[in-house]
Amino acid sequence: MSKKVCKLVKKELPKEDIDSYLEYILPANYLCKKCGRTARKQEFLCKPIKITSSK
Numbered sequence: 001m002s003k004k005v006c007k008l009v010k011k012e013l014p015k016e017d018i019d020s021y022l023e024y025i026l027p028a029n030y031l032c033k034k035c036g037r038t039a040r041k042q043e044f045l046c047k048p049i050k051i052t053s054s055k
């Protein structure tokens with residue numbers, strides 16, 4: 001679990017393993033400022049910012 005969603009999507013679209021891809025991105029707690037990807041953990045993104053859900 002050390003891959004970055006940004007790279008994952010760039011290299012090979014996660015169509016082969018959609019289930020584990022979903023584990024990376026759901027729930028979407030962080031957004032990549034650079035790529036616009038979302039992920040569960042900030043370590044999965046290259047320029048993560050916290051998404052603050054409105055209450």
Ligand SMILES: [Zn+2]
Nearest residue numbers: 006032035046
């Ligand atoms: Zn990124």
